[in-house]
Amino acid sequence: MTWDLAFKLLALFAMIAIGWLATRRGMLGGAEGQRAMAGAAFGIFVPALLFRTMAALDLSQLPGQLLLAFFGPLMLWALAVWGWERRRADRHVDPDAHPADAAVRSVALTFGNTVQVGLPFAAALFGQAGLQIHLAIVALHALVILSLITVLAEIDLARAAARQGEGAALGPMLLGIVRQSLLHPVVLPVLLGMGWRLTGLTLHPVADQMLLTLGQAGVPLCLILIGASLAQHGLSPDPRALLGRVLLKLLLLPAVVAAAGWWLFGLRGLPLSVLVMAAALPIGSNALLFAQRYRTREGEASAVIVVSSVLFAFSAPLWLAVLAWLS
Template identity: 50%
Template sequence: MSALVFWKLAAIFLIASLGWIVGKLRWLGDGDPARTLSNAAFYIFVPALLFRTTSRIDFAQLDPALVLAFFLPVLGLMLGVYVAERHRNRGGRLAVAAPSVRAISAVFGNTVQVGIPIAAALFGEAGLAIHVTIVSLHALTLLTVLTFLVEVDLARERHREGTGARRLWRTLATTMRNTIIHPVVLPVLAGLAWNASGLALPPVADETLATLGSAVVPLCLVLIGMSLAYYGLEGTARAAIGLALLKLLMLPALVLAVARWGFGLTGMPLAVIVVMAALPVGSNALIFSQRYETLQAEASATIVFSTLAFVATGSLWLALLAALD
């Protein structure tokens, strides 16, 4: 693990610790300021980041084999966790959104703050280009799929007693509207539409969106600490550790198997996407849980546990990749 990566991880813990102090001492008041900050991130800063990212994707540079080799196992594990959690939650022990929150916690990596410096340090400019290509589709793909799933679950819960065709169509229409008119999906669709137009963003718009998007990482890290202070870790450790292990061990193993033996990838492209899959859980898992007011403490704990453990598991995957060369 390079010194650059180590200091990046140290900075993550320091910023999250600051959030914990702010929450513990109630510097922002006695209500629920974490919820307010989460809404600001979800409705202002994250949409700006997503719109700018998707409007600038260069689809001509996307290697279909790399994209499929990464996203097929990621989506497979995500849907597997979602289905398993829905099965476990048939009795309604947890909130309706719990399966989706646990699914995102098992697969959504910290691809920017930790991932970009790792890719740059380990693989140079060529490897960073591959990493950024996957990053450009990461949130777009995972958040859009999970938003659809959770909105379907919520619609099913709201209308579970309705059986008539009229009620069914109303439910479907509401679900589609809530999925599209959503602070994650709508800016992605708008960004893709702008991308398809072939127009460059006006400089003032690009600078505005870049400034808003730059607030996402520090705000989310502070939120992680505040959530730990407000919600604590009681009753969350077992599930959080299990999800962290899925993210740090099972997901990169699946990506390695699919990429190497399914698509025949070797060398640096293989290493880049395996390391990307092995990254600790990203803060979007917490933002997603805050959005649906479900398992916030567990999502925060999963991020913290996975980031701590990544120092060891990341080195393990790098050693394994070196042995496979």
């Protein structure tokens, strides 16, 4: 763990603490105020960041094999977590359960903090060559993971509506799932940004600066919301289950990526190290935004973000030692 990364983590915790304190002092307007802030983050700031990123992204320059070696296992992992949580929900009927619970937990156990923690970590440990690989992951991270899990969430919502007799026939239901997925505030700006890139046009400097400023505002707002959610919901009614989920993200997911990279794709050295450490990152703030989008498991999402960020200080050196041994 480098000092630079340690300071970055402390800065994250400080902003989360500000959100917690502001909520305890009644400065954020209670639950409705937090939902309004989350709506702004998920409806304005994050879409601006995603559109600008995709509008400037040259897909032809991305390392295709390395991205497949990373996102292939991650997508299978996300599907496995979603399937497991859905099966548990079907077996144990919970009157307080929400149809999107499985998707929300899938995001939390898959989506890493590739920007606030991942960028300085990759730059400090792997240099320019490693940072370029990590930036390629960042460019597609939200597109691949959040788009997939958004579709899963919409499928579960449609399934729940059908069970209650409120659903439409199969054809209209599928069209509804597709429409809700495409109009999602994560998927739509990504698709629009890709469409803009395909036109060959560049963003006007005024538009580019506006999108940059909006995107930068989303990061501190997300951290404030994590602290606010912790103040409202607390850590977790079941700390053992919380810790188990965090350890799955910090230990088992990177092991899956390492095994796939080593045996299926034949990766060694720097590329393997960058991919494994990207998978080993703590849970990103989009897990909370996703939970707030569907209004379920918000306290749990906040808790796993904070706990995983703390434990990353211990799991990161462990993975670096494993990677050094593999090399």
